[in-house]
Amino acid sequence: MSKKNSKPLWITAIVLVAIVAFIVYQNRKDQASDAQTVSRKSVVIAYQTGVDPSKVAQANGDYEKNSGQHIQWKKFDAGSDVVNALASGDVVIGNIGSSPLAAAASRNVPIEVFLITAKLGSSEALVVSQKSNIHSPQDLIGKTIAVPFVSTTHYSLLSALKHWGISENQVKIINLRPPEIAAAWERGDIDATYVWEPALSKAKATGTVLTDSKQVGEWGAPTYDLWVVRKDFAEKNPDFLKSFVKTTLTQIDAYQQNPQAFVQNQSNIDKIAKLTGSDPKDIPLLLAGNNYLNLEQQQKTLSGDFAKNIFDTATFLKSQGKVDQVKANYAENVSTAFFK
CATH class of the missing domain: 3.40.190.10 (Periplasmic binding protein-like II)
Known part of the structure; x- marks a missing residue:
């Protein structure tokens, strides 16, 4: 083969290599872009206007910072509305009370409680x-x-x-x-x-x-404010839920270690008031009216008789004609997996 004829072949080979390299580069770029798109996708969370220390973490953006995940917070006025949004998949995590949880679990909405916000007291x-x-x-x-x-x-x-x-x-x-x-x-x-x-x-x-x-x-009818999650989201996103639990408990610990210092910090009061619509002067008393559980108390409560508490609540609601059925056991609607 002459040198005259071999030169175009070398050029063709170089061009082909360049094309292949470009295609590989683009594929990797597209995959990286796809991964970034997934990480930027918002986690949609429903919250309500109850007063508790974790509202400060929400206002500060701590949940986003600690998880590295964008969150879309949606405010709801009632637990029944949150349950409907969870059932439809419009939200994946929701803040509801123990009564709406009992009603939702009784009709097999695929959710589980993974964190107790508060054992309710004078705030209701x-x-x-x-x-x-x-x-x-x-x-x-x-x-x-x-x-x-x-x-x-x-x-x-x-x-x-x-x-x-x-x-x-x-x-x-x-x-x-x-x-x-x-x-x-x-x-x-x-x-x-x-x-x-x-x-x-x-x-x-x-x-x-x-x-x-x-x-x-x-008198024998305790109620709780809870965080619940769709089971399909929980299975795929355990790290996010662990981060969510840790962020919440950090804020609860900050309040429990020194409630007086917490409420004397006007920034804390203003942030809770803005998110809940409460009068700032009422917030210290409302915070004091609930019982907030630390890590050990959370694990003990949820792994203990909490499923029975849901059963008792559902049984009472059925007696009042508020739910159609009561399941034999509600353990599948309670999880302690995200405290680890």
Whole structure:
């Protein structure tokens, strides 16, 4: 073969090598781009307006910083709405009470509780209007009480009525979400409400607390504020959930180690107030009204009788006609895997 003819072949070979190298480079670039797109995809989380220390971590963006993951936070007014969003897949993690959890698990919504935000106390309360002439539990008979149905406050209200020997048909219980409760209270359409923040503070301004969830819990019907997750998301994203748990517990520990210093930090108060819509002056008392569990307490509670607590709640809700069925066991709806 002559040198004259061999030169174009070398050029062709070089061009082919260059083309192949370019294709490999582009494939790797596209794969990297795809990976970046996945990491940038938002984790959609539903939160509510209950007052707790972890709201500071949410406001600070700590969940995003610690996980390296973008989060889209969506505010909801009631646990039933969060459950619907979880069931449809519109959100993958949600903040709900133990009563909505019991109702959702009973109808086989594929979720599990992986973290306790708080054991509820005075942050949820039954408030009676000063205009209603209600001075004792028996004065509730014949009165109109507003509550979000199948919420922790609904469960607590029904439990309180049972404790007082008042049947459900002796009062008029209406289903309203917290913003609707606040409006109905202002208009004077209701005599009482069992609700949480920020509607609670608005009711207390012109009302009197008849009982709260701390007292109802002592009567045998404790309620919890919880973080739950879709099981399919949990299986694929354990590291994110471990980071979420660690971030939350870090904030709970910061509060528990020195509650006074925590509430004296005006920045903490302002951040919680902004996220929840609560009056800043009420936040220290509301924080003090709940019990926040550390790592050891979380593990002990969730691995202990918590599944039975869900069963008891579901059984009560069924007796009130609020759920159609009760499962034999709710252990599959409780997970301690993300504390490790």
